[in-house]
Amino acid sequence: GWIGLALPEEYGGQGLPKYIAQPVNEMWLSSNLAFVMFAALAQGGSEILLKFGSDELKARYLTQIVTGEWTVAMALTEPNAGSDLGALTTKAIPQTDGTYQIKGQKIYITYGEHDMAENIVHLVLARTPDAPAGSRGLSLFAVPKYRVNEDGSCGEFNDIRCTGIEHKTGLHGSPTCSISYGDNDACVGELIGNLNQGLMAMFVLMNEARLSCGMQGVGLSELAFQKALQYSQERLQGAGSDGQRVAIIEHPDVKRMLLNLRSESFALRSLGYQIAALIDVAEQSKDAETAQAAEKRIALLTPIFKGFATEQANELVGDAIQVYGGMGFVEETGIAQVMRDVRITTIYEGTTGIQAKDLLHRKIRMDQGRCISELMADIRDVVEKSPDSVVNQRLGQVLNQLAHVLDSTILNPSAELAQLDAVAVPFLNALGGVCCAWQLAELALQAQVSKAQDEVFFGNVVALAEFYSAYKLPQAQAALTTVIEEQNGVGNYEF
Numbered sequence: 223g224w225i226g227l228a229l230p231e232e233y234g235g236q237g238l239p240k241y242i243a244q245p246v247n248e249m250w251l252s253s254n255l256a257f258v259m260f261a262a263l264a265q266g267g268s269e270i271l272l273k274f275g276s277d278e279l280k281a282r283y284l285t286q287i288v289t290g291e292w293t294v295a296m297a298l299t300e301p302n303a304g305s306d307l308g309a310l311t312t313k314a315i316p317q318t319d320g321t322y323q324i325k326g327q328k329i330y331i332t333y334g335e336h337d338m339a340e341n342i343v344h345l346v347l348a349r350t351p352d353a354p355a356g357s358r359g360l361s362l363f364a365v366p367k368y369r370v371n372e373d374g375s376c377g378e379f380n381d382i383r384c385t386g387i388e389h390k391t392g393l394h395g396s397p398t399c400s401i402s403y404g405d406n407d408a409c410v411g412e413l414i415g416n417l418n419q420g421l422m423a424m425f426v427l428m429n430e431a432r433l434s435c436g437m438q439g440v441g442l443s444e445l446a447f448q449k450a451l452q453y454s455q456e457r458l459q460g461a462g463s464d465g466q467r468v469a470i471i472e473h474p475d476v477k478r479m480l481l482n483l484r485s486e487s488f489a490l491r492s493l494g495y496q497i498a499a500l501i502d503v504a505e506q507s508k509d510a511e512t513a514q515a516a517e518k519r520i521a522l523l524t525p526i527f528k529g530f531a532t533e534q535a536n537e538l539v540g541d542a543i544q545v546y547g548g549m550g551f552v553e554e555t556g557i558a559q560v561m562r563d564v565r566i567t568t569i570y571e572g573t574t575g576i577q578a579k580d581l582l583h584r585k586i587r588m589d590q591g592r593c594i595s596e597l598m599a600d601i602r603d604v605v606e607k608s609p610d611s612v613v614n615q616r617l618g619q620v621l622n623q624l625a626h627v628l629d630s631t632i633l634n635p636s637a638e639l640a641q642l643d644a645v646a647v648p649f650l651n652a653l654g655g656v657c658c659a660w661q662l663a664e665l666a667l668q669a670q671v672s673k674a675q676d677e678v679f680f681g682n683v684v685a686l687a688e689f690y691s692a693y694k695l696p697q698a699q700a701a702l703t704t705v706i707e708e709q710n711g712v713g714n715y716e717f
């Protein structure tokens with residue numbers, strides 16, 4: 223029942239809120255990202271079938287997927303279609319019985335082939351013969367490895383072959399496969415949702431997948447923190463003021479690195495949980511306006527969270543290795559595996575560059591800055607709850623700078639697109655820093671109220687907010703300075 227924690231009871235799930243499932247998912251991600259990816263795929267695939275699948279498709283696949291008897295593979299990427307899915311060429315040829323013959327090659331398909339489950343349900347993005355060019359001509363199909371008999375049992379092999387397994391930098395426990403569909407013209411798929419609306423269905427999944435990917439960053443940062451903390455408490459090196467040897471955690475610079483890990487993962491976790499809670503509101507609220515407001519906030523926060531959490535996780539794991547010293551560079555401590563595994567998180571589910579363009583153009587410019595203004599107003603409310611605190615004053619200053627950058631550059635109708643694209647990632651990073659500082663400022667306010675219950679824990683929350691605003695928030699200010707800098711060299715350098 224763990225895979226289906228937040229999936230409907232009628233298909234074997236537990237029907238709990240996403241807000242409950244998210245912390246559980248995070249613990250899984252910390253413990254073994256490579257293995258747990260199959261559970262994330264099952265959750266995402268189920269969401270697609272629930273939202274877009276016919277009753278027949280739901281009845282055929284959902285219970286087996288939610289209960290983990292069958293696994294799911296998402297088959298989008300092709301050799302010539304990665305970030306630009308509109309370029310994909312896998313064909314779906316309509317048959318007289320209403321099914322489609324699927325034919326084409328996909329690459330990098332996570333859990334595309336394995337023998338851990340009786341069947342693998344591939345959700346394949348493909349193009350019908352008369353489909354419009356580009357991303358508006360993509361449709362989504364359910365393509366099982368074994369066709370499903372009337373009684374629900376697995377039947378004939380469906381002409382899906384694994385043509386290779388990648389040798390990767392990390393995630394060695396997760397098979398990343400090249401898959402050939404329909405070599406013998408015998409691969410049958412069924413349409414999910416409407417023709418040519420496959421990308422829309424995938425976007426539903428992508429929002430959740432991007433949230434889940436951001437949580438991978440949080441989970442691996444937490445793992446790195448716990449490992450580095452333990453090592454720093456055991457390793458004796460250097461001396462204290464009394465001349466006695468000390469554990470390295472006594473050195474302020476080691477504390478700084480640990481707090482870097484702790485504050486960022488604490489803040490990002492809070493942001494990730496907030497998005498999960500917003501998904502619950504969007505899905506469950508009876509009030510249409512409330513649900514719509516939640517959807518808009520999710521759409522804005524998702525690229526920020528995915529991009530920033532995964533970029534930060536890569537830096538943070540680097541810090542954890544630094545805490546280990548030379549032992550961080552040898553395999554036996556296990557921290558090197560975290561470094562290898564975390565590297566992919568900024569690439570799949572849309573690279574950071576793609577998240578940044580989505581944020582800047584679709585979520586902010588096309589919206590004429592409405593959602594971002596509402597977010598900034600909410601952050602300002604937190605700042606004003608305790609205007610004398612240093613943490614809030616620093617956050618207030620960055621908000622002012624952000625407002626100026628939005629007016630002068632990001633929302634400026636005459637801004638040059640190439641110039642904006644060149645600063646999209648620094649802009650995403652700035653917003654990531656602001657959102658994390660906001661989360662910590664709010665948690666610090668609550669910590670002040672609850673302090674009497676647990677002086678050490680809540681005192682530490684306040685210290686994390688102070689640390690973040692002193693060490694990390696200035697990085698957001700620096701990124702905002704980059705965003706408005708017209709002479710940044712990007713357009714002038716000849717490669």
Ligand SMILES: Cc1cc2nc3c(=O)[nH]c(=O)nc-3n(C[C@H](O)[C@H](O)[C@H](O)COP(=O)(O)OP(=O)(O)OC[C@H]3O[C@@H](n4cnc5c(N)ncnc54)[C@H](O)[C@@H]3O)c2cc1C
Binds near residue numbers: 332
């Ligand atoms: C371990 C692993 C697991 C994966 N699992 C799956 C899976 O299960 N299913 C699946 O379908 N795919 C999967 N993928 C594929 C993954 O989603 C793609 O690798 C990713 O989307 C990037 O595509 P690409 O590799 O073709 O890179 P490219 O698209 O070639 O990008 C290369 C670089 O160019 C930049 N770039 C490209 N286009 C633009 C643009 N328009 N604007 C700005 N910058 C741009 C990118 O940001 C990046 O820095 C997986 C990949 C890996 C490595």
